[in-house]
Structures are given as C-alpha cells and as structure tokens.
Amino acid sequence: MRQPAEVAAALPAGTVLVVYHVLPKRSIAWTLRRDAIRMQVLPVGVRDLEEQVRALRRSIVERSADTQAASRALHKLLVAPLGLREGEMVVFVPHKSLHLAPLHALANDRGPLLATNAVAHALSVSAAGESLAAPLVSAGALLALGNPDLGDPDLDLPAAEDEVRAIAKLAGTSAFVRREASAARFRSASPGAGIVHVAAHATIDEVDPLYSALKLAAGDVEAREIYGMDLRNARLVALSACSSGMGKVSGGDEFWGFKRSFLVAGAKSLLVTLWPVADESTARMMQSFYRHRDSVTAAEALRRAQLEALRHPGEDAPLFWAPFILVGDWR
Template structure:
C-alpha cells in the first residue's frame, strides 16, 4: 500500500491473521525462541532447471549467523528429514519451489528432494499431522505459499492454515513468484535483525533494506548465479505466476530493488512478537 507519503511499511510494521478468532488463539501461543533452527534449501529435484543457488546461499547464511542451526541442501533436503526433525525446532525454514493447487489448496505441495523411499513432495494436508507445538516461526521461502481458498470460517486453506493448525505461532509466506537473489538478501537481513528485534520488526527492517536499494549489489553480484532474468526486464513483463511456483525471475530495468515486486511478496501471519 502506497500513499502520498510513501509505503505503509515505511511507517508501520505489519502482520496478518487468517481471522479474528485465529489471531486470539495465536496470541496465546507466544513462545520464547531458543534458536533451534531447521533449514532446508535448494533440494535436488532431478533437473538443473529447478536448481536454486540463491536458496542454498540463503540457508547456508543461516548457519553463519546461527552456528547451531541444522541446515540441509541438495540431496539431504528431503521430506523425510523435515518430518523427522521439525518437532522440537522453534524455527523452520524451507527455501524451495512450491506448487499451489487453486482448486484444492490442501493438495498444494512443497517440493523437497526425493529418496528411494518415496517422493519429496510435502502436501499441505500432510502438515496437519505434524507436531509443531514448539514452533514459533515457519518460513516458507517459496512461491505463492500464502495463497489459499477462503473457508466458511473466513480462514485461508492451504499452507498457512496447515502450519498454524499443526502448532506454529507464525509464518512468513509469499504471495507471488519471488526473485531468488532478492529473497536471499531479505532473508539474510531478517535473521540478522531477529537477534535483537521482534519477528514483525525484523521483517520490516529487512524489507526497508531493499526499499533503500541495499540489495542491488547482491543482485548484480549474483547475476548468472541466482537465475535472474535479463537486464531490462521488468515485473510488468513477467505475466502470470508459473504453474510450478518458480522462484527466480527478473529484476527491474535499473535493478531497482525498491520496487514492491522484490520486497513485498513476503508477509508475516500470526504472532509478530
């Protein structure tokens, strides 16, 4: 939202709730974070076209800032790893592709690496069976993970409701295709800020960093690495989101990370403290 004085986020930290009743419930779940982090990124999905070097850099940066974090990439970033290790973590971070099923959001999937035991796809309806009572924050650094259908209870069905129902106090999700390199920059700053700020303030400051243009050097340095589009392409030329929820598309002509395309897709849902 942009008014005559600029963007709302330049004046206020903003968080969201699926519904008023859900917000009351989530406020009662406030949990003290002990930096027990599980992060999976850039899983091996069987084709180089789906590789996300920026997502791998994103989760490896978490390990730099939080040495005790459990970080898994490529073949180790599996569905089984997530299901086995998530229960006692207060932060879960997934940096990968996702596919939203607009007809039945409960069958939307997050793509993780497969194993000989089975597929790496994690469906939203499976998340309901996860025990995430220790989880303060889940970050879904994939595309369209915040989307879903409105239920009769005015809540969004999909990943958001699934993780909140499983016990998460809050989620950081995306609303459209995200740029691989800009997302890595935002997430690095988010975790840095999280050491001294609330979740909602940490996200706001990370987004303001992009608005100020501080992510431009990252995008330039990672050109050809993060799958960024050609110079001169703009967000308006991208068309509709890809069916596979691809991360990584194009920067604006002057690599202006102040454009909402780069910083606005991520929102915090739930307890912002």
C-alpha cells in the same frame, strides 16, 4: 472462542488490530486498541474489491506502470480511513480477497504502510487473541532446508542454497541442501525445531489447496500432511518459496493452504509469500530478517528487511521487496 472486547483489552499499548469484513456493496473495518474499539464503513463491495486486488497483484508481478496508482487507490479505500498512528504495530485480520492483498505495501504520498508501521496478519480475531495468550519463549534449534535436488538442473536454486547456509551460520548450525534437503528430513526434524526455514520450490493447487506441496528432495510434502504434524515447538516457519501464502478462501472465509495447515499443526508464526519470488533478492531479504530478529520483534525484523530490500539498487519494485507477510504471533 475469544471475543473482540477480550482480545482488545489484551492488546499491548501501541498495537492495533484491524478487522475487515467485506459485504456485497460495502465493507466494514473495526480497529481494536486496548482502550477503544471503532467501526468504519468503507465504500467498496466484494466484487469491486476483488477486481482491484487482482489488478494490483497482476501489476506487481508484471512490473507494470499501473502499480503505483492501483496501490494508492486501495490505500485510500482500506487504510487511510483507519486513523492508524505512526509507529503502531498493525495486525490485519483480512476477509475475502484481502487475504491475498499486500496490505503492508499499500502506499500514499509518504510511501508504503510499512515505512511507518510494522505489519502482521492473523487469520481471525480469536487467533490473534490466542497468539497474545501464548507465552513468549525464545526460539529453539533451527532447521534450514534449501535448494533440494529435484533431479532437474533447471529447477536448481543456487541463491536459495546460499540463503540457508548464511542463515544457518548466523544460528551457529548447519544447513541441509541438495539431497539432504529431503522430504524425509523435513518430516523427522521439523517437530523438534524452534525455527523451520525452507527455501525451495512450491506448487500451489488453487482448486484444492490441501494438495499444495513443498518440492523437496526424494518427495513432496503436501499441505494436507502438515495438518497432522506436531509443530508446537516451532516459533517460526519460513517458507521462502514462490506464492507459499496463496490458497483458497472458502464460503465461510476459511483460508485453505499452507498458512492454515502450519498454524493448525502448532506453529506460532509463518513467513509466506504472496507471489512468485526472485531468487537472489529473497535470499538477501531473509538473511536480513534473521540478523534483525535477535533484537526486535518478528514483525519489526520483517519491516526492516523489506525496507532494506526496497532501497537495494534496481529492486525498488514491490515484486522484489513486498512478497513476504508474517502470519500469526508477531512478537
């Protein structure tokens, strides 16, 4: 296991690792840069933080007028004390309820954090160190599955089909849709793919997240099955599905769900969502992400795609532009 000082020394210039630890009556944030490690005590404990994160998430999903105030309150508690520098690459290591918080969307008078900083997440300090130690290789072939035929027209996702077709066109390949977007194809083709993109429905089991499932044609793929797959070729797995980044935090702060299952299987990074997503706005954002990805880091590509979504007419609410987070290798 890599130690914090070792990870800090390996951080590129212009990158800061923010490590939270939530305690009963207060919280602690460490900021790790290659030349310094700093500790900050934050005046918020586990129960109050859970309530504030839950309230923010609820206000976002309901498009409530309370969203801005809730976002600013959490920014003041969690981000403002850190002394982040404009333009820094910010990698968060969340703890407890912060695994479910849209930290990139927390705002002050200047706007959301992502207006000035690219943001990614790591499951632990050691995981961030492993990402940095891994060789930076170009992504291989794209596997794009979208709008699987689930046998019920009410479950069709036409914008998801447009999404994967457009992404595949950018990559010079073909997408698999409807009956071809099957569980069997996912199982057989994912191990050889450099990018795996799934635009489909997902079900999240909050009692036992290992039974969370991607809903594909002719069958489901559950999180527990993904643990046993070999996805070491996958530079990126994108789950363009409702709440695909949700799961359960164990007593030891192990996060169980799709995030852990894909990373354990060998995927280098994940794009997942924190709440139910809108079909058409998500399709536009994902196409924008891949257009930018060829010229900038994954984290910066997501930042640019989200800012473009924020500026889209009628979609300036975080519900539309802020659901996605990048977990794992941010390069």
